[in-house]
Amino acid sequence: MKKHNFSAGPCILPQEVFQKASAAILNFNDTGLSILEISHRSKEFVAVMEEARALALELLGLTGKGYHALFLQGGASMEFLRVPYNLMKVDGKAAYLDTGTWASGAIKEAKAFGETVVVASSKADNYTYIPKAFEIPTDANYFHCTSNNTIYGTQMNQFPETNIPIVCDMSSDIFSRSLDFSKFDLIYAGAQKNMGPAGTTLVVIKEGLLNQTGRSIPNILNYQQHIDKESMYNTPPVFAVYTSLLTLQWLKNLGGITAIEKNNEAKAALLYNEVDRNPLFKGTAAKEDRSKMNATFLLENEAHKTLFDNLWKEAGVSGLNGHRSVGGYRASMYNALPLESVEVLVKAMRELERIA
Amino acid sequence: MKKHNFSAGPCILPQEVFQKASAAILNFNDTGLSILEISHRSKEFVAVMEEARALALELLGLTGKGYHALFLQGGASMEFLRVPYNLMKVDGKAAYLDTGTWASGAIKEAKAFGETVVVASSKADNYTYIPKAFEIPTDANYFHCTSNNTIYGTQMNQFPETNIPIVCDMSSDIFSRSLDFSKFDLIYAGAQKNMGPAGTTLVVIKEGLLNQTGRSIPNILNYQQHIDKESMYNTPPVFAVYTSLLTLQWLKNLGGITAIEKNNEAKAALLYNEVDRNPLFKGTAAKEDRSKMNATFLLENEAHKTLFDNLWKEAGVSGLNGHRSVGGYRASMYNALPLESVEVLVKAMRELERIA
Structure with missing residues (x-):
């Protein structure tokens, strides 16, 4: 996979x-x-x-x-x-x-x-x-x-x-x-x-x-x-x-930085829109200072953790655990990460909302 | 090659x-x-x-x-x-x-x-x-x-x-x-x-x-x-x-260091013996302090340089030029260098003696 x-x-x-x-x-x-x-x-x-x-x-x-x-x-x-x-x-x-x-x-x-x-x-x-x-x-x-x-x-x-x-x-x-x-x-x-x-x-x-x-x-x-x-x-x-x-x-x-910047903005918009829309999640950073490279977010209800972790792992997502000083999740979306990977993660977040 | x-x-x-x-x-x-x-x-x-x-x-x-x-x-x-x-x-x-x-x-x-x-x-x-x-x-x-x-x-x-x-x-x-x-x-x-x-x-x-x-x-x-x-x-x-x-x-x-040491001694002996035997070459370091890793040597006659360089290059040898502060040649015989490579170099040195 x-x-x-x-x-x-x-x-x-x-x-x-x-x-x-x-x-x-x-x-x-x-x-x-x-x-x-x-x-x-x-x-x-x-x-x-x-x-x-x-x-x-x-x-x-x-x-x-x-x-x-x-x-x-x-x-x-x-x-x-x-x-x-x-x-x-x-x-x-x-x-x-x-x-x-x-x-x-x-x-x-x-x-x-x-x-x-x-x-x-x-x-x-x-x-x-x-x-x-x-x-x-x-x-x-x-x-x-x-x-x-x-x-x-x-x-x-x-x-x-x-x-x-x-x-x-x-x-x-x-x-x-x-x-x-x-x-x-x-x-x-x-x-x-x-x-x-x-x-x-x-x-x-x-x-x-x-x-x-x-x-x-x-x-x-x-x-x-x-x-x-x-x-x-x-x-x-x-x-x-x-x-x-x-x-x-x-x-x-x-196409250099201007080209990759468009990709990075699209990836970040997709993920942050889901963090803000999905009632099961919340971001940790002030909205105006959100990083387009590393999106940090938490579950509103820690009881969903096992279920969500299984969902993203089954989808082939790796490296999503947040740093110990913040907890929750951290999605790092560096230049080489394809938009498709963010789509897979967002799908797992939506699936959690559907079944939780 | x-x-x-x-x-x-x-x-x-x-x-x-x-x-x-x-x-x-x-x-x-x-x-x-x-x-x-x-x-x-x-x-x-x-x-x-x-x-x-x-x-x-x-x-x-x-x-x-x-x-x-x-x-x-x-x-x-x-x-x-x-x-x-x-x-x-x-x-x-x-x-x-x-x-x-x-x-x-x-x-x-x-x-x-x-x-x-x-x-x-x-x-x-x-x-x-x-x-x-x-x-x-x-x-x-x-x-x-x-x-x-x-x-x-x-x-x-x-x-x-x-x-x-x-x-x-x-x-x-x-x-x-x-x-x-x-x-x-x-x-x-x-x-x-x-x-x-x-x-x-x-x-x-x-x-x-x-x-x-x-x-x-x-x-x-x-x-x-x-x-x-x-x-x-x-x-x-x-x-x-x-x-x-x-x-x-x-x-x-x-077999660890004791095993590789035997290889290294065999490689160094083969090369230094040739440096000492072959009248066209001379070593640069004091004999008792010679390194088994890096053998430095010179041509007795610089006029042989082009001929010798062609010989070893044609034999597939690379990296033999000495450091600029010593000149001549440096054969580095680190652990992973096979004895066969030293044999190829010695053969080129003998060939120089034959044709020069």
């Missing part, structure tokens, strides 16, 4: 990416070698890295606008550390918006480096909304935010207008919607949602942002080192970068 | 590992899902992580001896940083042996943390040998060495007897030879030689070693955090860990 994978990440990737990645493990680009055994310094892999870096910028509309793209290791959690190391001045200050577990993790790492101002937090309400009224200190070295909060099902629709650099963790919604990405000075995203498998992190950095802290930065954490070495400071995660390239190529062939 | 892959890393892995990894990308363990799209919190992947951690300790003979095994991200270069962060006390001191480019990289990162004593270095001789007469300061917090030097073709055959903790970068010879691994307090190794594809690093840590520095450690760099979270502090590099497990399983089925 076909699986409908709503996993929050690692998550579904395009089927053609699975096919191509699987084939490349046996014979990469007719080299007679596996993608797993080629040197990262081979001309074949250098071409992969360069195309992936260029295509990431192209899809974000940043080609020729003075940005560098890197494929690093360590997940977004490593960037929680690299960001203050590279951007917070000695005796400096940074501003953070606290919209969930990951934003909070970024704040924790920053605090060791200097004054870390939390401009607003929705923690007291279990992060069910995105704070909107806040002031960013004009003397902060940067403002950090998280564009989409996987666990809580919220997403930022507006970003502040400010003169200080904006840093954004876009791990769970990069390449899913149109934004003016040139408003951001540093964007990072773990690959394992819309871009590829777990094991690499895209970092996009505007020229002129670095080398202003007066701080000594360890080489492996120094963005400038990675830029100078063209994302090959040390052995990169070859397979994760290659599979990310395949996914970016798939997105480009589909 | 069959390829004989002598690449220095990423490098050849067992053919059955390629087959299994390729298949798992289409359908992992009959879940109907790709290994690339399953949650790292799924019971299927948690089982992979736990088996990989346990099997790494088992193969090293460390089961039940108070060690933790972690699969982290960032390559050995990230451990160059994690080691002093976690082990060098505030106002403390560390001792390093400088045997090559990577040892030197580790020393650079350590220097930012405190007094870093280089107990000996063979840099003045382009790292062609392993220094043996040196004293380790008894008040150092740890002694750091690199067991095998990929670029220079040298390998440590003896490790110092000392009362201070020994930290060893075994990236390029772990799982290749029998050692009393319980003499080491911390071992780390990038996977991309004998353990798996690029993208994960094995770190083995003795209990009681950590939490003695008085230093504040960023969460993502804190070994204790990774131990407490069972190597799942954040999303691990799922595919790289899975493929490492496949490689470790292959090694266990083969």
Whole structure:
């Protein structure tokens, strides 16, 4: 039976990416070698890295606008550390918006480096909304935010207008919607949602942002080192970068972000309409802040849980359990999830209403 | 034509590992899902992580001896940083042996943390040998060495007897030879030689070693955090860990380190015998320090280069060019390289002698 994978990440990737990645493990680009055994310094892999870096910028509309793209290791959690190391001045200050577990993790790492101002937090309400009224200190070295909060099902629709650099963790919604990405000075995203498998992190950095802290930065954490070495400071995660390239190529062939955004809006509308219409369910996030990537919802009556769980599992749905801190259900509808999968889930919700 | 892959890393892995990894990308363990799209919190992947951690300790003979095994991200270069962060006390001191480019990289990162004593270095001789007469300061917090030097073709055959903790970068010879691994307090190794594809690093840590520095450690760099979270502090590099497990399983089925060591000795003997016998070649490393993983050698007469390069390329050999800092040739003979590949290379060397 076909699986409908709503996993929050690692998550579904395009089927053609699975096919191509699987084939490349046996014979990469007719080299007679596996993608797993080629040197990262081979001309074949250098071409992969360069195309992936260029295509990431192209899809974000940043080609020729003075940005560098890197494929690093360590997940977004490593960037929680690299960001203050590279951007917070000695005796400096940074501003953070606290919209969930990951934003909070970024704040924790920053605090060791200097004054870390939390401009607003929705923690007291279990992060069910995105704070909107806040002031960013004009003397902060940067403002950090998280564009989409996987666990809580919220997403930022507006970003502040400010003169200080904006840093954004876009791990769970990069390449899913149109934004003016040139408003951001540093964007990072773990690959394992819309871009590829777990094991690499895209970092996009505007020229002129670095080398202003007066701080000594360890080489492996120094963005400038990675830029100078063209994302090959040390052995990169070859397979994760290659599979990310395949996914970016798939997105480009589909028509890029504007094309996938229409799919994502259709999927989210279908599911949220059912959550709102069906009297057996309720959403957990504030409506105006609902994420188009991760829809979080609860049963009105917990007594229906076994029945509903059987319905969606029998329909081939997987990965629907909510994070333990929210409970209920979380339907992650990343780029590669087909509309058909959401239709199957909605059908199960309607079936519950009919028989419960 | 069959390829004989002598690449220095990423490098050849067992053919059955390629087959299994390729298949798992289409359908992992009959879940109907790709290994690339399953949650790292799924019971299927948690089982992979736990088996990989346990099997790494088992193969090293460390089961039940108070060690933790972690699969982290960032390559050995990230451990160059994690080691002093976690082990060098505030106002403390560390001792390093400088045997090559990577040892030197580790020393650079350590220097930012405190007094870093280089107990000996063979840099003045382009790292062609392993220094043996040196004293380790008894008040150092740890002694750091690199067991095998990929670029220079040298390998440590003896490790110092000392009362201070020994930290060893075994990236390029772990799982290749029998050692009393319980003499080491911390071992780390990038996977991309004998353990798996690029993208994960094995770190083995003795209990009681950590939490003695008085230093504040960023969460993502804190070994204790990774131990407490069972190597799942954040999303691990799922595919790289899975493929490492496949490689470790292959090694266990083969008979473990003692079995592979015999193969490795036979391969190294065959090649070094030819380097020494054939008047057209000469080795670059001191004989007593020759690496059984990476054999570095030169042509006596550079005029033979085109002829020899054609011979080995026509025989299907790849990845034989030496590192730019040594020149000539480097034959990397990692665990998965069959003896047959070395025979093909030796045949090309003999053919050169016949026709040159």
